[in-house]
Amino acid sequence: MTYQGSVFQSATAWGTLTQVAAPTAPTPVLRGYVDVISRLHGPLTLYGWAYNTAASTTSIPVEIYVGGVRGTGTLVATITANQSRPDVNQAHQITGNHGFAWPIPTTYQSGTYQFSVYALDQSPTPTVRTPLKPTSITLLAPGHADYCKNHGPCIAGHGDCDPVTPSQCQSGLQCVNNVGANYGWNAAIDVCEAPQPVVTTRTETIYIRATSPPARPTSSASSRPQGWSTTKPTATTTQAVYRAPRDPARRHAPQRHGLERAR
Numbered sequence: 519m520t521y522q523g524s525v526f527q528s529a530t531a532w533g534t535l536t537q538v539a540a541p542t543a544p545t546p547v548l549r550g551y552v553d554v555i556s557r558l559h560g561p562l563t564l565y566g567w568a569y570n571t572a573a574s575t576t577s578i579p580v581e582i583y584v585g586g587v588r589g590t591g592t593l594v595a596t597i598t599a600n601q602s603r604p605d606v607n608q609a610h611q612i613t614g615n616h617g618f619a620w621p622i623p624t625t626y627q628s629g630t631y632q633f634s635v636y637a638l639d640q641s642p643t644p645t646v647r648t649p650l651k652p653t654s655i656t657l658l659a660p661g662h663a664d665y666c667k668n669h670g671p672c673i674a675g676h677g678d679c680d681p682v683t684p685s686q687c688q689s690g691l692q693c694v695n696n697v698g699a700n701y702g703w704n705a706a707i708d709v710c711e712a713p714q715p716v717v718t719t720r721t722e723t724i725y726i727r728a729t730s731p732p733a734r735p736t737s738s739a740s741s742r743p744q745g746w747s748t749t750k751p752t753a754t755t756t757q758a759v760y761r762a763p764r765d766p767a768r769r770h771a772p773q774r775h776g777l778e779r780a781r
C-alpha cells in the first residue's frame with residue numbers, strides 16, 4: 519500500500535495522508551521469431567529465438583503446438599530458449615542466450631504438419647503468452663515440391679530437390695532428376711541419392727568344345743549311361759556302341775544322318 523502526502527502538525531490541525539494506487543509493472547513485451555525447419559545441423563529441427571524485453575538477460579520458455587494455434591492445436595513441447603544466438607543479441611543489443619532448437623519427433627517427419635510457437639513470461643499472473651511469427655510454420659512431407667529447399671539439405675531418398683542447387687542435398691549426395699516414381703511420388707520429383715558406382719561392362723565369348731562320350735559301361739544294361747547300347751557283331755562278342763540321345767524335337771523330322779537312319 520502506498521501513500522503520498524505529508525505529515526505535519528500546525529497550530530490547528532494534523533496534515534492528511536492519501537492512499538494512492540501502487541505503480542503497475544509494465545506489461546512484458548516478448549519478442550521472437552520462428553526461423554526455419556531444416557536439417558542444417560543434422561536432425562530435422564525447428565529453429566527460432568525469443569526473449570523478454572523487460573528481462574533481456576534471462577532465457578525464457580516457449581511452447582510448441584502442432585496442428586494449429588493455441589486453442590486449436592496440441593501442445594507438444596515446452597522448451598527454454600537458452601541457446602546461443604549471437605546474431606539475435608547483436609541485432610537487438612542484448613545479452614544472454616535466446617535461441618531455441620526443437621528436434622522434430624519422427625512422428626511428424628513423414629507427413630505435412632503445422633507448428634505454432636509461443637513465448638512465455640510466467641512471472642506475471644496470468645502468464646503472458648505471445649505468438650511468434652510466422653504464426654504457423656508448415657513442415658511439408660518429403661516428396662512435396664521444394665521440400666529440400668525449405669527443409670533441407672535432404673537426406674538420401676528424400677525429394678524434392680533442385681538438380682542445379684546441389685546444396686539442397688546432404689554432403690556426398692546428388693540430386694537426381696525425375697526419379698520420384700521410384701519412391702512413390704510424382705515422376706517429376708527430383709530425389710537426393712548416393713552416386714551410383716560406375717559399372718564397366720565387358721563382353722566375353724565362351725567357346726565350349728564337346729566332351730567325349732560317357733565312360734563305356736561295364737555292367738548290366740540297367741546301369742548304362744544314356745546313349746549307350748549294345749550290339750552283337752558276332753555270336754560270341756558284345757560291343758558297346760555310343761549313340762547320341764535322340765532330340766525329342768526332331769522326332770518327326772526327316773532323318774538325315776546315317777546314324778539315325780540305322781535305328
Ligand SMILES: [Ca+2]
Nearest residue numbers: 696706707708
Ligand atoms: Ca523434376
